[in-house]
Amino acid sequence: MMDAEYIARLDRVSRVYYQGRVEVRAVDNLDLLIRPGEFSALSGPSGSGKTTILNMIGALDMPTSGTVYLEGRDLTRLGRGELSRLRRDRVGFVFQAYNLVPVLTAYENAEFVLALQNVPVQERRDRVMAVLEEVGMAGYVNRRPDELSGGQQQRIAIARAVVSDPAIVLADEPTANVDLEAANTILDLMEDLNARKGVTFLFSTHDRLVMDRARRLVKLRDGRLEDDNQAA
Amino acid sequence: MKLHVMALRTLSRNKRRTLITSFSIAFGIFLAVTFTGTGDYSYTSMINTSAVMGLGHISVAAEGYNERPSLSRWLPDMDRVRKKALMIDSVEGAYPRIMGQAMFAAGAKSVGGMFMGIDPVLEKPAHNFFLRSIVEGELFDTVDGRGAVIGVEMAEKLNLRLGKKLIVTVTDKDGELTSELLRISGMFKTGDHDADSSIVLLPLARMQQTLKYGTGGVSFVAVHVDDLRAVNRVRREINGSLTGAGNVEVLTWRQTQADLSGLIAVDRLFNYLMQLLVGLVIAAGIMNTMQMSVLERSREFGIMMAVGMAPGQVVRMVLVESFWLGCLGIVMGIVLTAPWFIYMSETGIDMSSYVGRDYSAGGVLVDPVVKIRLFRESAFFILITVFLLTMAASVYPAIRAGRVLPVDTLKDSTF
Numbered sequence: 001m002m003d004a005e006y007i008a009r010l011d012r013v014s015r016v017y018y019q020g021r022v023e024v025r026a027v028d029n030l031d032l033l034i035r036p037g038e039f040s041a042l043s044g045p046s047g048s049g050k051t052t053i054l055n056m057i058g059a060l061d062m063p064t065s066g067t068v069y070l071e072g073r074d075l076t077r078l079g080r081g082e083l084s085r086l087r088r089d090r091v092g093f094v095f096q097a098y099n100l101v102p103v104l105t106a107y108e109n110a111e112f113v114l115a116l117q118n119v120p121v122q123e124r125r126d127r128v129m130a131v132l133e134e135v136g137m138a139g140y141v142n143r144r145p146d147e148l149s150g151g152q153q154q155r156i157a158i159a160r161a162v163v164s165d166p167a168i169v170l171a172d173e174p175t176a177n178v179d180l181e182a183a184n185t186i187l188d189l190m191e192d193l194n195a196r197k198g199v200t201f202l203f204s205t206h207d208r209l210v211m212d213r214a215r216r217l218v219k220l221r222d223g224r225l226e227d228d229n230q231a232a
Numbered sequence: 233m234k235l236h237v238m239a240l241r242t243l244s245r246n247k248r249r250t251l252i253t254s255f256s257i258a259f260g261i262f263l264a265v266t267f268t269g270t271g272d273y274s275y276t277s278m279i280n281t282s283a284v285m286g287l288g289h290i291s292v293a294a295e296g297y298n299e300r301p302s303l304s305r306w307l308p309d310m311d312r313v314r315k316k317a318l319m320i321d322s323v324e325g326a327y328p329r330i331m332g333q334a335m336f337a338a339g340a341k342s343v344g345g346m347f348m349g350i351d352p353v354l355e356k357p358a359h360n361f362f363l364r365s366i367v368e369g370e371l372f373d374t375v376d377g378r379g380a381v382i383g384v385e386m387a388e389k390l391n392l393r394l395g396k397k398l399i400v401t402v403t404d405k406d407g408e409l410t411s412e413l414l415r416i417s418g419m420f421k422t423g424d425h426d427a428d429s430s431i432v433l434l435p436l437a438r439m440q441q442t443l444k445y446g447t448g449g450v451s452f453v454a455v456h457v458d459d460l461r462a463v464n465r466v467r468r469e470i471n472g473s474l475t476g477a478g479n480v481e482v483l484t485w486r487q488t489q490a491d492l493s494g495l496i497a498v499d500r501l502f503n504y505l506m507q508l509l510v511g512l513v514i515a516a517g518i519m520n521t522m523q524m525s526v527l528e529r530s531r532e533f534g535i536m537m538a539v540g541m542a543p544g545q546v547v548r549m550v551l552v553e554s555f556w557l558g559c560l561g562i563v564m565g566i567v568l569t570a571p572w573f574i575y576m577s578e579t580g581i582d583m584s585s586y587v588g589r590d591y592s593a594g595g596v597l598v599d600p601v602v603k604i605r606l607f608r609e610s611a612f613f614i615l616i617t618v619f620l621l622t623m624a625a626s627v628y629p630a631i632r633a634g635r636v637l638p639v640d641t642l643k644d645s646t647f
Contacts, residue, residue, distance in 0.1 A: 088541075093539055116545070
């Protein structure tokens with residue numbers, strides 16, 4: 001199997017935590033492939049390993065055993081600086097609690113990753129304004145996060161996640177803190193970006209709405225794969 | 233990255249904490265200016281007082297005179313030394329003087345003491361404390377006359393009044409005892425017991441004749457400078473200009489007033505030590521505040537690192553915050569300190585009710601009015617040191633911020 005056919009690949013991955021002396025096996029000997037252009041969701045009860053899998057694919061956490069590949073690169077072999085650059089350039093994150101930088105405006109939050117990449121100012125401006133248009137937030141550029149609703153903040157978070165054209169956007173419970181209308185808007189937006197630009201999305205979710213709209217649904221239980229409606 | 237914008241907004245987010253931290257920096261500047269300023273003022277004042285008591289800031293004397301003052305050690309050509317000295321930048325005055333031990337007698341009474349031969353035409357009150365302290369009569373007006381100005385306490389001992397005769401007995405350069413008859417033209421009162429009871433001012437040329445020095449002979453030439461910081465340079469330049477002039481030594485007040493120099497060095501050391509302790513306390517406060525700020529924002533740092541900010545950039549961001557905090561503290565410090573500085577430099581605090589008007593230390597009269605004087609370099613040193621302390625106090629919190637693990641902080645916020 002060619003790595004180029006996959007954005008992310010987990011090979012016999014386990015992740016073990018210790019709560020005091022108690023061993024918690026969050027992910028247990030899991031294999032998983034995420035292809036380019038997927039619009040997939042990980043579902044399962046709390047503690048099933050959804051967030052841990054997202055963390056490992058997003059180079060935020062490392063497996064206890066097994067290997068995680070992102071665009072063919074073995075993440076377990078990269079140093080802290082390389083992982084940081086990889087997250088900056090190839091991964092977009094959408095958090096349940098939005099997690100915008102409170103001291104930055106909507107525009108500056110969307111611009112944040114491009115600024116880290118040292119993209120020239122004019123190009124940055126063009127790309128940020130274009131993506132803010134796409135998420136319907138062009139009229140809110142000077143608002144700080146505390147001046148925006150939850151749905152609006154999540155749209156800015158999506159703009160921040162996709163503005164740098166990442167290989168994959170990892171979204172953890174992106175609709176958990178917003179009402180139904182805002183949830184639908186957010187999912188419409190993500191579906192649109194996936195359809196038009198081919199952005200790969202991987203969600204973790206409890207939300208029926210997200211599960212219904214995901215084209216691939218991976219069910220987890222106790223860190224193991226329970227079901228995958230598009231198993232390779 | 234807009235690190236400066238982010239830093240300023242972060243500081244404005246918690247205004248109270250920022251103000252309290254800036255105030256502690258400002259208070260540090262206030263204390264440092266007070267400690268350093270009072271030191272600079274009192275040291276300068278003491279050194280200047282010591283200089284105008286006879287030896288000047290720099291003393292050009294015959295070799296060995298400073299170590300063992302004796303009338304047998306003398307400079308043969310005072311005019312050459314004086315002219316060379318006056319050509320040097322920062323030199324305000326150069327005064328030829330003869331200083332030595334003598335026996336003073338009037339009627340049946342006699343006392344031992346010191347005489348200072350001076351030229352009444354060249355001498356200026358600004359550079360001669362005794363002239364400023366004349367309380368009766370006046371300075372003799374001719375350099376070869378027979379006038380004498382005597383301390384009030386010696387006058388009392390010898391039962392002398394203005395116009396009365398005074399016999400001065402000295403050992404001349406050949407070791408022969410010789411006497412001169414003079415008349416009291418004035419009396420001085422410096423407030424210093426030793427000076428008022430033992431020193432007599434005499435005409436320079438008269439003493440040159442008495443001591444058989446010839447017209448150019450003096451014990452030393454006292455050089456006064458307009459800025460104490462120029463002393464070492466002036467000393468070097470005088471030394472250079474007198475190359476080949478024979479057995480001459482050029483000494484600064486540090487060598488001629490070793491007791492005073494030692495006293496100042498010890499006092500300055502304690503002053504710096506005190507400032508260091510105050511600085512450490514303030515730095516600990518700043519470090520604590522920055523640490524709190526970093527801990528409170530660890531989730532924020534985690535998010536920034538999750539989306540790609542490098543740990544080094546996080547460290548830099550916290551240091552940039554400290555930079556602005558330091559700048560704000562310095563501005564507040566200047567605002568807080570300026571009125572105090574102006575009051576203390578112009579008016580000061582009169583401590584004479586506690587220490588008296590004639591308080592002396594290291595053999596030098598000390599001004600009982602405590603004032604502040606700050607050299608420009610001292611002011612820069614304080615500001616730069618306080619700024620660097622602020623930055624140094626933030627290094628550890630900044631490193632802590634850079635060590636935040638995104639996965640740990642995001643755990644608390646559900647990814």
